[in-house]
Amino acid sequence: MSETPGTARGNVRGFQSALSAVIPSDRLIDDPLRRLAYGTDASFYRLIPQLVVCAESADEVREVLAQAQRFGVAVTFRAAGTSLSGQAVTDSVLLTLGHGWQGHSIEDGGSAIRLQPGVIGARANELLAPHMRRIGPDPASINTAKIGGIAANNASGMCCGTAHNSYQTLRALKLILADGSTLDTGSTLSCDMFRTSHGDLLGSLETIANEVKNTPHLSALIHKKYRLKNTTGYAINALLDFDDPIDILQHLMIGSEGTLGFIAEICLETVREEPCKATGLLVFESLETACRAVSVLDTKPVSAVELIDRKGLASVAHLDGMPPGVADFPDQATALLIEVCGESEKLLQQRLGEVTECALEWQLLGERHFTREPAHAAKLWSIRKGLFPAVGAVRATGTTVIIEDVAFPVENLAAGVTALQALLEKHSYHEAVMFGHALQGNLHFVFTQSFEAPEEVERYGLFMDELAQLVAVEYQGSLKAEHGTGRNMAPFVELEWGAEAYRLMWRIKQILDPNNILNPGVVLNEDPDIHVKNLKPMPPADPLVDRCIECGFCEPSCPSRDLTLSPRQRIASWREINRLQALKTPSTGERQTLKELRQGYDYAGTDTCAACGLCELRCPVGINTGDLTRAIRGARNKRMRWLAEAISRHFGLVVKLARGGLKTVDALAAIIGRARFAWLAQSMNRVSVGYLPLWTAAVRGGRVPPHQGDHYSGDPDNTVVYFPACPGRMLDPDLSRATVEILERAGFAVIIPTGMDSECCGMPFASKGFADIARDKGEHLRDKLRAVSGTRKLPVICDAAPCSAQLAGLPRDEFEIIDLVDFLHDRALPRLHIARPAPTVALHVTCSSQHSATGEKLQALTKACAQEVIRPASVTCCGFAGDKGFTLPALNASALSHLAAEIPSGCTAGYSNSRTCEIGLSEHAGIPYRHIAYLLLEVSRPALGEKSTSSA
Numbered sequence: 001m002s003e004t005p006g007t008a009r010g011n012v013r014g015f016q017s018a019l020s021a022v023i024p025s026d027r028l029i030d031d032p033l034r035r036l037a038y039g040t041d042a043s044f045y046r047l048i049p050q051l052v053v054c055a056e057s058a059d060e061v062r063e064v065l066a067q068a069q070r071f072g073v074a075v076t077f078r079a080a081g082t083s084l085s086g087q088a089v090t091d092s093v094l095l096t097l098g099h100g101w102q103g104h105s106i107e108d109g110g111s112a113i114r115l116q117p118g119v120i121g122a123r124a125n126e127l128l129a130p131h132m133r134r135i136g137p138d139p140a141s142i143n144t145a146k147i148g149g150i151a152a153n154n155a156s157g158m159c160c161g162t163a164h165n166s167y168q169t170l171r172a173l174k175l176i177l178a179d180g181s182t183l184d185t186g187s188t189l190s191c192d193m194f195r196t197s198h199g200d201l202l203g204s205l206e207t208i209a210n211e212v213k214n215t216p217h218l219s220a221l222i223h224k225k226y227r228l229k230n231t232t233g234y235a236i237n238a239l240l241d242f243d244d245p246i247d248i249l250q251h252l253m254i255g256s257e258g259t260l261g262f263i264a265e266i267c268l269e270t271v272r273e274e275p276c277k278a279t280g281l282l283v284f285e286s287l288e289t290a291c292r293a294v295s296v297l298d299t300k301p302v303s304a305v306e307l308i309d310r311k312g313l314a315s316v317a318h319l320d321g322m323p324p325g326v327a328d329f330p331d332q333a334t335a336l337l338i339e340v341c342g343e344s345e346k347l348l349q350q351r352l353g354e355v356t357e358c359a360l361e362w363q364l365l366g367e368r369h370f371t372r373e374p375a376h377a378a379k380l381w382s383i384r385k386g387l388f389p390a391v392g393a394v395r396a397t398g399t400t401v402i403i404e405d406v407a408f409p410v411e412n413l414a415a416g417v418t419a420l421q422a423l424l425e426k427h428s429y430h431e432a433v434m435f436g437h438a439l440q441g442n443l444h445f446v447f448t449q450s451f452e453a454p455e456e457v458e459r460y461g462l463f464m465d466e467l468a469q470l471v472a473v474e475y476q477g478s479l480k481a482e483h484g485t486g487r488n489m490a491p492f493v494e495l496e497w498g499a500e501a502y503r504l505m506w507r508i509k510q511i512l513d514p515n516n517i518l519n520p521g522v523v524l525n526e527d528p529d530i531h532v533k534n535l536k537p538m539p540p541a542d543p544l545v546d547r548c549i550e551c552g553f554c555e556p557s558c559p560s561r562d563l564t565l566s567p568r569q570r571i572a573s574w575r576e577i578n579r580l581q582a583l584k585t586p587s588t589g590e591r592q593t594l595k596e597l598r599q600g601y602d603y604a605g606t607d608t609c610a611a612c613g614l615c616e617l618r619c620p621v622g623i624n625t626g627d628l629t630r631a632i633r634g635a636r637n638k639r640m641r642w643l644a645e646a647i648s649r650h651f652g653l654v655v656k657l658a659r660g661g662l663k664t665v666d667a668l669a670a671i672i673g674r675a676r677f678a679w680l681a682q683s684m685n686r687v688s689v690g691y692l693p694l695w696t697a698a699v700r701g702g703r704v705p706p707h708q709g710d711h712y713s714g715d716p717d718n719t720v721v722y723f724p725a726c727p728g729r730m731l732d733p734d735l736s737r738a739t740v741e742i743l744e745r746a747g748f749a750v751i752i753p754t755g756m757d758s759e760c761c762g763m764p765f766a767s768k769g770f771a772d773i774a775r776d777k778g779e780h781l782r783d784k785l786r787a788v789s790g791t792r793k794l795p796v797i798c799d800a801a802p803c804s805a806q807l808a809g810l811p812r813d814e815f816e817i818i819d820l821v822d823f824l825h826d827r828a829l830p831r832l833h834i835a836r837p838a839p840t841v842a843l844h845v846t847c848s849s850q851h852s853a854t855g856e857k858l859q860a861l862t863k864a865c866a867q868e869v870i871r872p873a874s875v876t877c878c879g880f881a882g883d884k885g886f887t888l889p890a891l892n893a894s895a896l897s898h899l900a901a902e903i904p905s906g907c908t909a910g911y912s913n914s915r916t917c918e919i920g921l922s923e924h925a926g927i928p929y930r931h932i933a934y935l936l937l938e939v940s941r942p943a944l945g946e947k948s949t950s951s952a
Contacts, residue, residue: 009072009073009074009092010068010071010072010073010074010092011071011072011073012050012051012071012073012092012093014071015051015067015068015070015071015073015093016028016030016051018067018070018071019053019063019064019067022060022063023053023055023060023063027053027054027055027056027098028051028052028053028054029051029052029053029054030050030051030052031596031600032593032596032597032600033573033596033597033600033601033604033605034052034564034565034600034604035048035049035050035051035052036048036572036573036576036597037565037569037570037572037573037604038052038078038094038096038569039052039089039090039094040081040089040550040568040569040572041078041081041082041083041086041088041089041550041552042081042082042083042084042141042549042550042551042552043083043084043085043086043087043088043089043486043487043488043536044086044400044402044449044451044535044536045086045089045487045488045534045535045536046089046534046535046536046537047089047090047091047534048091049076049090049091049092049093049094050091050092050093051092051093051094052093052094052095052096053093053094053095053096054096054097054098055095055096055097055098056098056099056100056101057100058174058176058182058264061095061176061262061264062176062180062182064093064095065176065178065179065180065262065517066180068093068517069178069179069180069515069517072515072517073092073093073517074090074092074093074516074517074518074519074520075090075092075093075094075095075517075518075519076088076089076090076092076093076094076095076258076518076519076522077095077148077152077258077262077518077519078094078095078096078097079097079117079118079145079146079147079148079149079152080120080141080144080145080146080149080552080555081149081552081555082141082144082145082149082551082552082553083149083153083257083483083484083486084403084405084483084484084486084488085480085483085484085485085486085487085488085489086486086487086488086522086531086534087153087257087258087484087485087486087487087519087522087523088149088258089534090519097117097118097146097148098118099118099562099897099898100118101116101117101118101119101148102116102118102119102898103115103116103119103265104116104119104123104124104127106127106128106131107267109131110128110130110131110132110133110270111133111269111270112171112267112268112269112270113127113128113133113135113267113268113270114265114266114267115147115265115266115267115268116147116148116264116265117146117147117148117149117151117263117264117265117266118146118147118148119146119147120142120143120144120145120146120147120556121135121137121138121139121141121142121143121145121146121147121150122142122143123873124147125142126873128270128273129273131270132272132273132275133270133271133272133273134270134271134273135169135268135270135271136160136163136164136165136166136168136169136268136269136270136271137150137155137156137157137160137164137165137166137169138156138157138158138159138160139155139156139157139160139482140157140158140385140388141155141551141552141553142157143553143556143618144551144552144553144555144556144618147266148263148266150166151166151170151253151254151263151266152253152254152255152256152257152258152263152484153231153255153257153482153483153484154166154167154231154235154254154255154482154484155482155483155484156229156437156481156482157437157482158304158306158384158437159303159304159339161229161437161439161440162226162228162229162440164271165482166254166255166266166268167235167237167238167251167254167255169268169269169270169271170250170251170254170266170267170268170269171186171267171268171269172184172185172186172250172266172267173185173186173250173253173263173265173266173267174186174263174264174265174266175250175253175261175262175263175264176261176262176264177260177261177262177512178260178261178512178513178514178515178517178518181194181197181198182264183198183246183249183250184265185246185247185249185250186267191246194246195246201511201512202245202246202249203245204507204511205245205248205249205252205508205511206245206248208239208504208507208508209239209240209242209243209245209248212236212239212240212504213239213240218500218501218504219240221497221498221501222236222237222239222240222501223237223240224476225237225478225496225497227409228407228408228409228440228441228442228477228478228481229407229437229440229441229442229478229481229482230407230478230480230481231255231478231480231481231482231483231484231485232478232479232480232485232489232492232493232496232497233485233493233496233497233501233502233505233523233524234252234255234256234260234505234508234509234523235251235252235254235255235256236252236501236504236505236508237251238251238252249512252508252512255484256523257484257485257486257519257522257523258518258519258522259509259513259518259519259520259522259523259524260508260509260512260513260518261512261513261518272343274303274341274342274343274348275343276341276342276343276344276345276347276348277303277339277340277341277342277348277372277374277377278339278340278341278348278352278370278371278372278377279337279338279339279340279370279371279376279377279380279381280337280338280368280369280370280371280380281321281322281323281335281336281337281338281380281383282335282336282338282359282362282364282368283313283323283329283333283334283335283364283365283366284333284334284335284336284362284363284364284365285330285332285333285363285364285365286330286332286333286334287309287332287334287414287417287418288332288414288418289334289362289363290307290334290335290336290438291307291334291413291414291417291438292414293336293359293362294307294336294410294413294438294439295410295411296358297336297338297355297358297438297439298410298439300351300354300355300358301340301351301354301355302338302339302340302351302355302439303339303340303341304337304338304339304437304439305336305337305338305339305437305438305439306336306337306338306384306435306436306437306438307334307335307336307417307434307435307436307437307438307443308334308335308336308337308383308384308387308434308435309334309417309421309433309434309435310329310330310331310332310333310334311431311432311433311434312335312387312390312433312434312435313326313329313333313335314326314327315387315390315391315433316383316386316387316390319379319382319383319386320379321376321379321380321382321383322383323365323366323367324366325365325366329365330365333365336438337380337381337383337384338355338370339377340352340355340370352370355370356368356370384435385620386620387433387435387446388401388403388444388446388620389549389620389621389622390433391431391432391433391446391447391448392446392547392549392620392621393547393621393622394431395431395448395547396448396450397540397546398450398452398538398539398540399448399449399450399538400448400449400450400451400536400538400549401446401447401448401549402446402447402448402449402460403444403445403446403483404444404445404467405442405443405444405480405481405482405483406420406442406443406445406467406471406477406478406479406480406481407440407441407442407443407471407477407478407481408441408443408471408475408477409441409475409476409477410438410439410440410441412441412475412476412477413438413441415475416441416443416470416471416475416477417434417443419470419474419475420434420443420445420467420470420471421434423463423466423467423470424445424447424463426466427459427462427463427466428459429447429448429449429463431447431448432445432446432447433445433446433447434446440481441477442481442482443481451535451536451537451538452537457532457535460532461529461531461532464492464531464532467479468489468492468495468496469495472492472495472496473495478496479492479496485522485523486522486523487521487522487525487530487531487534488531489531490521490522490523490524490525490530490531491525491527491528491529491530491531492531493505493523493524502524505523505524506524509523509524536550537575537579538575539575539578539579539582540578541571541574541575541577541578542574542578542628542631544623544624544627544628544631545571545574545623545625545627545628547621547623548568548571548619548621548623549620549621550568550571550572551568551620552566552568553618553619553620554566554567554568554614554615554618554619554623554625555567555568556618556876557614557615557617557618557876557877558610558614558615558876558877559610559612559876559877559878559879559881559891559894559895560608560609560610560879560891560894560895562894562897563608563890563891563894563895564603564604564605564608565604565605565608565609567615567619567623567625570605570609570625570628570629571623571625571628573597573601573604573605574601574605574628576597577594577597577598577601580593580594580597581594602636605629605632606629606632606633606636607888608888608890608891609625609626609629610626610847610877610879610880610881610884610891610895611626611629611630611767611881612626612847612877612881613626613627613847613851614847614850614876614877616851617850617851630766630767630768630769630771631769632769633767633768633769634768634769634770634771635769636769637768637769637770640768641770644765644768644770644773645773648760648765648773648776648777651726651758651759651760651777652755652757652758655726655729655730655757655758656757658730659701659702659703659704659729659730660701661701662699662700662701662702662730662731663701665695665699665701666699666700666701669695669697674697675697677695678695678696678697681694681695681696682694682889685886685887685889690887690888691887693883693886693887694885694886694887694889695886696919696922696923697922697923698918698919698922698923698928698929699731699919700731700732700733701730701731701733702728702729702730702731702732702733702735703729703733703734703736703737704729704757705724705729705736705752705756705757706736706737706740706752709751709752714749715749716792716794718747718748718749719748719749719750719751719794720743720748720749720750720751720794720795720796720797720823721751721752721753721785721788721789721794721795721796721797722736722739722740722743722750722751722752722796722797722799723752723753723756723759723781723785723796723797723798723799723817724736724739724752724756724799725761725798725799725800725803726759726760726761726803727800727803727914727915727916728799728800728915728931729757731915731916731919732915732930732931734934735799735915735931735933736752736799738931738933738934738937739799739820739931739933740752741937742824742828742933742936742937742940743828745832745937745940745941745942746827746828746829746831746832746942747831747942748827748828751788751794753784753785753788755784759780759781759784760777760778760781761777761778761781761798761803761804761806761807762774762775762776762777762778762781762806762807763802763803763806763882764882764883765777766806767881767882767883774806775810778806778807778810779810781807782807782810782817785817795818795823795827796816796817796818797817797818797819797820797823798817798818798819798820799820799913799931799933800913800914800915801819801821801846801848801849801854801913801914802846802847802848802882802914804817804818804819804820804848804854805819805848805851805852808852819849819852819854819913820913820933821849821854821857821858821861821913821932822853822854822857824861824932824933824936825857825858825860825861826857828936829861829864829936830943831942831943832936832940832941832942832943833940833941833942833943834864834865834939834940835939835940835941836939837864837865837866837867837939838865838866838867838909838935838938838939839866839867839868839906840866840867840868840869840870840904840906840907840908841862841865841866841868841869841870841907841909841910841911841935842869842870842871842872842903842907842909842910842911842925842927842929843858843859843862843869843870843871843910843911843912844871844872844875844878844910844911844912844917844918844921844929845858845859845871845912846878846912846913846914846917847876847877848914849913854913858912858913858932859871861932861936862911862932862935865932865935865936865939865940866935866939870902870903870904870907872898872899872902872903873902874897874898874899874902875895875896875898875899875902876895877895878892878895878896878917878920878921879891879892879893879894879895879896879920880892880916880917880919880920882916883916885916885919885920892920892923892924893924896920896921896923896924896925897924899921899924899925900924900925900926903925903926903927907927908927909927909928909929909930909935910922910925910927910928910929910930911929911930911931911932911934911935912929912930912931912932913931913932915931917929918930918931
């Protein structure tokens with residue numbers, strides 16, 4: 001598919017050369033793979049930047065802008081890349097946020113929070129939670145979206161409305177303008193200096209504001225437009241809301257999508273988080289009756305009202321929490337998800353009474369029940385949040401998911417929704433579902449679209465033309481309520497606002513960015529067809545990932561996101577590789593690009609993927625990019641299959657040799673000195689490009705697990721079968737002993753069957769792509785353990801979370817592996833007395849534990865054993881990834897780069913449930929990490945009345 005020129009201009013190579021004097025070359029990214037990958041956002045537009053600059057400070061941003069002015073180069077700012085309207089893509093220079101934008105501080109007891117633009121929205125709420133506060137904006141992407149993007153798009157959300165968005169809760173900004181000047185609106189000194197240096201600029205803004213205030217029909221239009229949620233065009237309500245031009249300027253920055261300046265810091269007023277909540281899903285027989293109910297609820301003390309149309313209900317009918325009989329609802333059935341909150345139980349009951357009283361007058365399908373149970377309420381909200389992915393999960397391969405975002409005046413909501421449904425049917429978007437924030441008349445509708453054929457592009461273009469007329473003209477609504485104008489609605493800004501207001505917006509752009517270097521073509525664009533140009537191809541790549549909608553929700557969980565690529569970027573790159581491979585007559589340039597993409601992907605896409613699967617937990621359509629990585633590794637490693645088979649056949653010998661080698665190395669380290677030996681090991685690992693595995697001070701040789709017999713005697717209810725996993729057998733000399741001791745202390749007899757030192761769950765083979773060898777190895781182990789468990793079905797436990805998960809993934813039968821953490825939490829802890837809890841400990845929840853209830857039990861077990869538990873917010877997966885911590889330590893180092901800073905001084909020990917993870921954590925935390933069994937052993941005694949079998 002041919003690309004249409006976007007914003008590229010000027011001398012990008014000269015720009016890059018000039019920047020290289022102040023920004024390291026590894027943060028000036030110009031290779032084809034990463035330019036493609038980093039240039040991908042959540043929208044359905046594709047522009048590949050010529051250069052990606054990863055900026056770490058305000059000084060670097062100023063330098064970028066200075067050189068951009070010098071060389072005439074356009075610059076686009078990118079935070080998390082969750083934008084949906086094409087505002088974060090460019091074919092010029094893309095500036096992304098590096099590590100150095102995580103600053104934050106709580107102010108005035110939590111009534112305000114100061115944030116740098118790299119802080120994720122959900123992280124801000126975590127910081128505010130102890131104060132019972134939160135930020136006002138609550139977009140669906142809050143777990144991924146960063147504050148810089150939330151403010152630059154004036155994102156709102158389900159409970160935000162128009163009262164608590166970034167514009168309304170803004171206290172102060174630190175911003176960098178196109179000329180490189182800096183303004184801190186929270187500093188009197190900075191404001192005074194800016195008034196002196198930029199008096200003409202402020203005067204021009206004041207002149208425009210006075211013109212608007214003295215033009216009644218324009219003032220009336222602005223007031224009318226901002227009764228609704230509205231992110232179409234610039235926030236020109238600032239011209240009426242404020243008199244001080246500095247206030248006008250900082251509020252114009254909100255929603256400007258990086259076209260007027262760079263937000264280097266923001267201070268937001270926070271919102272009280274009311275602790276008492278009730279949630280109900282009420283289903284009406286028709287859209288019209290539901291919309292009438294919305295008008296009534298608009299006068300009641302409700303916190304949120306979400307509308308879901310009939311097709312939307314059908315798309316999530318399978319989800320837990322849905323009312324029964326959804327399939328039998330009439331075609332016009334419409335649901336309202338209603339939340340009522342209060343500072344106290346008494347206030348909640350009062351407010352809930354008002355809502356339920358008016359609900360008694362409504363004819364409903366099903367019950368009118370409101371739940372106070374958090375778990376049930378969470379299920380109801382997951383239904384609402386599942387609407388977008390419900391369409392994405394079933395779309396045809398090669399199509400993209402489009403989510404549009406409009407607002408109608410509430411009094412026109414029913415008529416507007418009906419007309420919109422008819423328009424979607426007219427253009428054959430039969431699968432479209434509709435939902436939205438009903439109190440604000442804000443509707444989202446999701447449909448699928450292919451852009452491969454010209455007639456499909458034409459269909460979309462015609463639909464958008466009619467949509468703009470319907471919403472902006474016929475119903476006087478907003479074409480973009482909260483997703484930002486971007487490229488998608490830029491051609492229709494004048495239609496919605498009129499020529500006079502549109503010219504005013506261009507004047508603002510000219511005042512603040514006279515050379516048009518800041519994200520040109522976004523928000524304002526004179527090309528009437530820009531919304532149907534540079535459309536992103538979505539070619540098939542692999543059934544494992546073809547459902548990916550490239551939203552980016554996976555990225556914060558990925559341990560390699562700061563080293564090489566994230567899951568979204570891997571999939572986008574793999575798609576392009578497969579697209580180029582499928583070309584029948586590729587050009588010379590396309591062949592060269594394909595070669596470079598393949599070469600780059602080997603390391604960035606495959607080697608550095610931890611394959612931890614945490615992306616699946618965040619993905620709205622449940623994609624595990626690690627599955628793709630394992631498949632690619634399997635195809636690439638075919639020549640090494642003989643070695644994998646040999647290791648599988650002689651696994652006991654391999655374990656014995658590894659254990660002996662580690663003990664020898666440990667002895668050498670003791671002689672040479674551990675610090676000196678660690679430096680030598682790092683050097684050898686680096687010179688050998690990972691072929692010589694890395695040794696660290698946390699590595700110790702393991703021990704053969706003690707044989708405890710193959711048959712139980714006595715009470716089967718107090719007997720367990722224990723499989724010591726190979727990471728502990730090779731790398732922890734005391735884990736099996738400690739496990740046996742704590743189990744016996746809790747009154748259990750322990751069986752460690754014969755020959756366990758030769759057994760493996762199969763995980764090492766699976767991670768290398770040898771799925772069949774892994775399966776055979778795991779099933780062989782299960783057969784041996786099943787035989788020992790016998791007809792009494794004795795519980796079988798494993799001490800390494802990844803190995804427990806690997807065995808649990810085999811075909812299920814009457815035999816089940818239990819992770820040691822689960823057993824300790826469920827059965828051992830009640831039999832023990834915590835005599836002396838540890839003061840403060842750190843906890844790491846492994847990837848495999850996060851995929852199951854083991855993670856919650858690990859946290860609960862640790863909290864039972866310690867007065868305070870620290871779980872560092874920056875760590876998701878540790879990046880050790882089995883053996884990659886030894887062969888590719890950069891992945892582990894990148895994933896844990898902020899760990900040490902998050903360990904408080906009073907914390908001297910950390911715990912987890914996977915030995916390899918504990919080695920990597922120990923290396924980068926500055927404190928030792930061990931298995932949680934050690935902590936329980938240290939702090940517990942047999943409970944009163946329990947008979948311990950331990951000799952300790």
